[in-house]
Amino acid sequence: MTLPRHEFTKSWEWKSRIDAGDISAKAVVEEYLGRIEKDSTNSFISVNADAALKAAEIYDPAIGKAKPLAGTPVALKDALITKGLKTTAGSKILENYIPPYNGTVVTKVDDGGLINLGKLNMDEFAMGSSGESSAFGRTKLPQDESRVPGGSSSGPAAAVAGNLSPISLGTDTGGSIRQPASFCGVVGMKPTYGRVSRYGVVAFASSLDQVGPFALDSMDCALAMETISGFDEMDSTSAQMRVPAYGDAVQFLREDAARREKFSKSLRIGIPKQYFKEGLDAEVRTSVETSVELLKFNGASVVEIDLPHSEYALAVYCVVAVSEASANLARYDGVRFGLREMPAEEKTSLDQMYEASRGVGFGEEVKRRILLGTFALSSGYYDAYFKKACQVRALVVQGFHKAFKHCDVILGPTTPTPSFVSGGKKDPLQMYLNDIYTVPVNLAGLPALSMPCGETKSGLPIGLQVVGPAFSEQVLLETCASLEFLLDKKG
Amino acid sequence: MASEKLFIDRALMDKTARLARLQLSDDEKNMYMRDLEKILSYVDLLNQVNTDGVEPIVHGIPQETRMREDEPRALEDKHTKEIVSCSSDAIYEQYRVPQVIGGET
C-alpha cells in the first residue's frame, strides 16, 4: 500500500525534530510552501506565505516545547474565519471578504503555536461531496487528478494527502470530513457536536456542523483534537466537558503491546447490517470486513447491530440541513459584507439588490439547497417536511442509543464507493447518496472518524468509519491506533 | 401528510425564489423545479415512518442554553469602523442601501 501516512512526515515527527534542533520551523514551512507553489490539485484558495514564514521565524522551541504541535504547520478550510485573512467559504459572494475577527478554533490554533499555511478549497458553503462546487475551481484527488477528493472539505483532505500540509482542519455537516478523508486515504475526525466551538465557522447547518482535523495518522489526529477542543463561551452549543489527553492515550497504545492487547480484548464492535446492503462497492466491503476480522482476531468481540431508521437518515438530512442553511445564508444580502450587485445602478430597488447579489453570488448547488430549505419551511409545507424530518431524526438518535447498549464502537464503510471521476455525478440526488453512511452520525451529534483501511486494485484509498457514543473521541482514536498497527503489521 | 407526489409548478417556484430573494433565469427555474421534485419525492420516504407521538428534535444531543453575564464590552472606534468597512457601500459610518419604501422603523 502507498497510503500517504507511509510516505510523508507526520506533525509529531516534525515536532520532535524541530524541538530537538534538527531542523528549524522555518525550514519546515519553506518545504511545504515550496510544494504548495507547485500544487496542481487546487487545494488552496489563499496561501498565507509571508505571515507563515514570519511566524516560523520567531518560533522558539524553548517556549513551544510544552505545546504538542507548536511550531508545525497547519492549513485551514476556507470556512474558518481568520481575522485579516480572506475567508471565502468557496463562494463568489465572499470573494473579497476579509473578516474583522478570529474564530475560536483559529485562536486555539494560534495559541497552540501552529503555523497557518493558508486557506483551503472547499465546496461552496460546504455544500457538496466532490469539491467541484467551489467558485474557485474544483479540487483534484492527489492520487489521480481526473478524480474528486470528496467534499465538502476537499482542500483539507487533498492538502494532507498531497503532502501540502501535515495536518489540516475541515468541517463536517453530513460527512464533509470523513468522506473526503476516505477518498484521499487520510484520517479525518468529526468530533461530538459541542466538543469544538462553532464560533467563527461559516455556518451551513447549525445543528449538524462540527470542525475537525485531517491527519496522516491517529497520533496527529489526536494532537490536533487536543488543540481545537474545549468549551467556548461564545458558542451556546459548546459542551462544558473536560478534554482528555488524546495524544497520551494514542501514545500509550502505540508504545505498549500489553495495553494494545487489553484494549482490543475489551473492545465490543457493532456492525450495522444496514450499512452492508446493496449499493456498497465490493472492494470497499472486502476491505472493511478484513479490518473488522483483524480486530476480531486480536480479541475484539463483534456483534451485528440494528440501526432501524438509518435508511431514512439521508432524507431527514435533505430537509433539516437545507432548512437551517436557508436561514444561515440569509445574511449574505450585499449590505454589510460580501458581493453587492446593483443591476440598475442608482435606480436599483432594495429587492433587486438582494435578488441580484444572491443570484449572482451563490453558485448552482447553494441556490438549489436554499430553494429546497425555503420551501420545506414555508407555510403549508412545514409539517409535512420540516417537522416530519425532525421527528424521524429523533428515531435515528434512539436507534444509536439502543445500539450502543451492545457495543462500544460501530464500524462500517465511510462511503459506498471510492473516489469517482470528476463530472461523473450530474444528478444532485446521486451526489447526496455519497453521504448515506456518514449523515446519520451528524443527525445524532456523535463523534466518528474515517481512517484508511485499504485500497482498490486501481490504487484508490478505501475508508473505514468508526462511530462512538457522545464524547467517546478517545475510544475512536484508540481504535484507529490499534487498527493502524494491525494493518501496518499485515503490510 | 403529502402522500401523493408533489408537483412544483412555476408559480410555486416563483414564490419560493422570491421568498429566498434569488434572481433566477427561466432555465435555472426549470432545472430547479425538476430537481426539487426529484429530491422531495426521495424525501417522501419519510412517510413510511410512523411518527405518531414522536417529539421532533433540533439537536442529536440534548442541551440547555447557557446564559452569559450582562457585561457590556464596547469595541474601540477603530474596530467598529473596520466592521463597517467590510461593506461595499458605507458612508458616514453607516450602511448605504437602496431606498427602503414604507419601511418599518
Place this chain on the structure above:
Amino acid sequence: MNYQPPVYNGFETVIGLEVHAQLSTNSKLFSSSPNSYGDAPNRNINPVCTAQPGTLPVLNRKAVEFAVKAALATNCVVNPVSVFSRKNYFYPDLPKGYQISQFDLPIAEHGKLEIEFEDQDGKPATKEVGITRIHMEEDAGKSAHMAGYSLVDLNRAGTPLIEIVSEPDFRSPFEAVAYLKKLHSILQYAEVCDGNMQEGNFRCDANISVRPIGQKELGTRAEIKNVNSFRFVEKAIEYEIYRQIGVLQGGGTVVQETRLYDSAKNITNSMRSKEDAMDYRYFSEPDLPPLRLDPEWIQELSKALPERADDKAKRFVAELGIPEYDAKVITGDKTLASFYEEAVQYSENSPKLVSNWVMGDILRKLKETESEIADSPIKAADLGGLVVLINGGKISSKIAKTVFEDMWDTGKSPSVIVEEKGLTQVFDEGTIHKVVEAVIEANPKQAEEYRGGKEKLLGFFVGQVMKEMKGKGNPELINKLIKEVLKS
C-alpha cells in the same frame, strides 16, 4: 359599576394589543455590545450583532431575569422551558436575515391585569384583561431615509425586547389606553424597562376589528404598527374603528393588513400590499438550545420584585393618610411616586401638603411644559423644604406660590429665594401695628362703617395692609391688630 362598552353606529370594536418593551440591560440580548441610546451610528456593534459569517448568539442572563420579572408582575405563568425560534425575513436593519424570537414556547403565558378607567360617560369603571403571552426577542437596527437611498445604523440591532401580547379583550380606545398606561407603570415599577416612549422603549401595535352588535364572529382585523404615545394610540384606534365601519357600511370588506398611523393628519395608511403576504418560516433556533429556568431562581426573583404600583398606592393611603385618588395618580408614574416620597421625607411630616403641591402645581407645570417629572427643575428635597417654610409660618401660602414659580424657573432652593427676595413673613407686632394704624387713618369712612357694625369690611382692611406689606405680614397678626385698633 356596571360597565357597558360603547357602541359605534351599531358596531362594537374588538382590540388586542402587542407591546414591545425594551429591557434596560447593559448589553444586548445575544452579544456583549453595549445597549445604549443616542450614540454615534454603528458604535455599539461587534461581529455578532452585525451578523458576520460564523458568529453565534449567547443569551444575556439579565435579559431573561427582566423578562421573568415582567412576567411575574403581570401575573403570568413562567414556562420552565422555553424555546427560541428564527423569524425569517429580509430587511436591511435585520442583519442575520432572521430575527431571533420565541414562537411555539414563549417564556411566559396566561397573565392578567385589572385596569381602571373612565367610561364613555365619565364614570369610573374597572375590567380584567388577559395577557396571552410574553416572549423575548431582539430588536432591529434603524434605517434613516435619505433622498434616493437609506442609511442603516445597527446600534439598536440586537437590543433585548419583550413582546407582551394581550387577549382581544378591549372594546374601546380608552380601555386600550388604560391598559397601556398600567402596563407601562408596571414595567417601570419592576425596574425592567425605563419606558421612555420618545426613544421607542415602549412601542405598541394594535389589532383592531369591528363587528355589528350581536354578531359572534370577529371581523377582519387590521394591525396598526409602532405607535409611540398614549394619546396617539387612542386617536389611531378611534380613527381605525370609524374607518372600518365606514368600509363595511359602504358595502366593502375590511382587508387584513398592516397600517401606519400618521399623527400629523390623524389617519392610518396601508403599509404593505396583500400580495406580498409574509411567510416568516419560523423554526427552532439551532444555535440556542432550549432555555430551562430553575424554579428556585424564579422564586427568588418573585420575592425580590420591587413594590407594585397598587401596593404603593395602598401604603400611601394607609401610612401617609393621603386620599386614594391622589395616591393612585401619584403612583401611576414610578418616577413621580419616588419624587413624592422623597419630598415627604424633607417635609417634616407633611405628606398631605406635599401631595397637594404635587397634584396641583407640579402636575400643572409638567403639563404646561410637556415635560416629565425626571426633567423637573425643582428637586424633591426643595419641594419638601417649601412645605417646611409654609408650616413654620416663614412664608404665607400666597408667597409660597410665587416662591414655587421662582423655584421652577431658577432651580434654586426655596430658602435661598426667600432670603434673596426678602419674602420672610413679618411677625413683629410693632411693625404691623404701624401699618394698620396708617391704613385706618387713610380710610376713615370705612372705619366708621365698621364700627357701625359692618364687620364684613374687615377683609378690606386686611387686603389693604397686606398690599402695603407686599404680602409679607402674618395674616393672623394683621387680623388681630386691625380688630384691636378699630375697637379702640
